[in-house]
Amino acid sequence: MGPRRFHGGSAVCILAAALSFACAGGTGDDPAGDDRMVALEAKTRSLEESLEALASENARLRRELAVLSEQAGALEGPEASGDARDREEGVADPEGGREEQPAIPDEDRTQAAERLDDLDARVRELEDLATTVEWAILAVEQWVKGEDKPLSQLEGTALERTVRLTADSGGEVHFIVHPEREEPSVLVMPVAAVDGETPLIVSLHGYGGDSAIQAAYVPFHERVNTHGFALLLPNGIRDAEGNRFWNPTDECCDSAKGGQDDVAYLTELVARAEEVLDFGPVYFFGYSNGGFMAHHIACKGLPGLRAVAGLAGTSYVEETLCEGASPVSVLHVHGTADDVIRFEGDESDPDQQEDGEPAFYAGALDMVTRWSRQAGCDWPGQPQPYATLDLDRLVAGAETRAFRLESGCADGIAIELWMSMGSSHAPGYGETFVDALVDWLLSQE
Template sequence: MTQRFARVMAAAAVVMMTVACGAPKAPTEPSPALPSIGGGTAQVGGRDVTVYVPDSYDPARPAPLVVALHGYTSDAKELETYLRLIPESQRTGFVYAYPDGSADAAGDRFWNATDACCAFSSRAPDDSRHLSELITTMQARYRIDPARVYLIGHSNGGFMTFRMACDHADQIAAIVSLNGAGWNDAARCEPSGPVSVLAIHSSADETVAFAGGDINGVPYPSADTTVAQWVGYDRCSELGRDGARLDLVPGLPGAETSVRIYQRGCEGASTVQAWTIEGGDHVPRWGPDFAPAVTDFLLSRTKAGR
């Protein structure tokens, strides 16, 4: 989400918006516009997706796939200017896809992630299926390692990464959610296997509250509850341990981000980590260490049995 989110949400509380498109189309053959090397934008399943293929990509050697999901009122290209993952694709060799969500009546893009966020109409696209089919399309076009498929999302995109881990654990090794949340009702998430999770939350988030809250009267869980849910889903057996603090936001004093790690006993060698940005807001101004840190977390995880 961009900083427009709070204003748009206030309007949505009064007037429910109409989604501009219906259910996604069935997956199509990969478009010739998808690049062999470098960047390009094409339509997959009736929606735009921008793909970046690093110079090191070799069709004879399986590569990781990272899919990045923008927030409500944002879009894929704006997200990349925020996360800056293209240099990480070049550094580490992953194929990178960043798709656009559907547009509502006001032209704002969104993901239908949970009942709280962010399809504010009874006509809600099946984004879980759409993104699963996008992953399948990427695997058909490129030599993707099925054990190293990852998602990262901000705000509404963070909600959507949790939804994907719930619905498509068989496809996904790990996710990073930045200032997002999952289902408030933990029973609505039934992952078929373990997924490693990095949940990053800002303690002073003014939009998706650290302590939990609601959007248009529909509740979403707190940061602590979100992490506890995934500790349970992954069947971790420990209380967790503290990791070294991180300095990810230069505008905040010191090493502002605390790290809590749950790993012992987690099924399938998965892990759950909670990074808390003390004093951080909804759209932190990242320093140069952020993108490498989240990339290294993702690429350190491999899907067991794939």
């Protein structure tokens, strides 16, 4: 069945390194534990250096391959030197002499292309691995910061790990129970909450993740008091392989096919959270499969919903299913080097694991275009970035180009695209990204 096949991809085990570290039984004050943390950080640096070296070699090979192709074209092109004899013997230079053009063996071009493909694959592999270790370090640091507790406490259910992670944020932890799910969700409230005004952010994990992994990767909970919002961290149900997921389609509600109605579930969950406090604006953020779900929530609507943001997650190609949706502000964040959910979309390539059925997700530009249209405005054909942001620590320089459309849209609606040049499906985001994301969400009043 379709809804899950688009979002899992590489299924990175985000906390594997952290759990391995935890099982050794170290503590925040344990010298051996400190040594393992240093080793983990050293491994990350080594991976990043290897990634940079591979990327450099990749770029060099691309230049060489381009020169080879250009030379081959010059040798074969009818205008290279005027006649066949010139093409065989050389090309006349402006001074009347001849610059010898060596023949480029096909074998050399083939070997260069094969080497380039191999480097591309290795760069992607190292990028995923480096990100995994980065996430592990972030998770470990979250749990041991200022504590004298064993890192083995990283173990446990998603609920237990989420509570341990968020309890130190300074907010108040509540459990939100849904009548159809045994496992409650974690609601983190700011100390100074205002009835009818305090906004709510709902953060949705990716395929195979959970609420604790999501909180470690995008630690909204650290900002509930400083920025004055509440945070809801739900969990999707498990598929046949045990991976948690969200169903961002209208295929419901046959649970045997993984088609649970997650719109109804999340709508009810937010309603039950509002028994704790009458919230102001509601915002959804999702990563990967969670990003798909955030877009689907925007499509189907939810009381109080003001804006959605998605990272490396898009929506289905069949946009007629979203007709009649009320306009909301949308932020789409996507890496151009994402080879799991591609920036360009995947509406035409067949999915070989699904008997050749066309894949179903739209590209990043398609998404901002359709959400603009939904808001009564037009995304420009050649937009100009209003800012360049340095968000991804795994990509050198300021990699993210930020575009936005505000004029002409429905009152108060903003459509925005953060296009991260060279970022993968799992960007190495840190505090700068989280701050920018929170600021954008809360600005959509």
